[in-house]
Ligand SMILES: Nc1ncnc2c1ncn2[C@@H]1O[C@H](COP(=O)(O)OP(=O)(O)O)[C@@H](O)[C@H]1O
């Protein structure tokens with residue numbers, strides 16, 4: 001049973017049942033530069049769908065990065081995880097275990113990656129200590145746009161469990177992020193959230209930072225027939 005119906009993590013490539021039309025629509029919108037938000041309760045299949053969207057976009061040649069905010073405990077960790085995931089587009093290696101700027105610097109100093117990063121690293125100025133975690137996060141977000149422009153392709157960033165932004169930095173962080181995101185031309189965002197009411201507030205309340213920033217797409221049911229095969 002476990003082999004036939006693997007559970008406990010998002011469905012892997014080839015295991016995603018149904019929702020193909022929805023996955024295609026998400027991928028098209030993101031590839032055109034539109035940001036998208038999907039809110040539905042836990043274990044309804046958001047991460048599985050998003051994983052498939054990101055795989056398809058990567059195959060089509062887009063740059064991709066993902067951060068799951070559920071396991072992130074600080075703004076610094078969010079910044080570092082985003083940077084590590086972005087740099088994966090260059091190095092091909094993603095270090096999930098990196099949680100601090102120090103850890104990231106140690107990893108970057110590893111000679112193999114050093115050479116591959118080339119000019120990008122100069123732009124990052126990670127050699128000098130960046131003490132303010134918010135500045136580090138701004139650097140990470142700016143890196144997304146820089147990478148996209150230098151590689152001549154759009155960058156798509158997935159933020160899973162995005163409602164956690166509230167816990168990490170409240171309204172102040174949300175406003176900062178929105179201000180940075182909306183200046184970008186080559187980066188689009190896919191936001192997932194497990195608390196629909198909170199996500200509705202963040203994205204659909206006009207007093208909130210993310211008001212009208214992303215298109216809210218309802219997660220469709222999986223058709224019975226999709227399970228047959
Ligand atoms: N489209 C799908 N096809 C097959 N299994 C799925 C699909 N969507 C979800 N699942 C299963 O349900 C579980 C929960 O899905 P997940 O994508 O993690 O939901 P969420 O991100 O909404 O919490 C996964 O571990 C996976 O086993």
Ligand SMILES: [Mg+2]
Nearest residue numbers: 046047048160
């Ligand atoms: Mg999930």
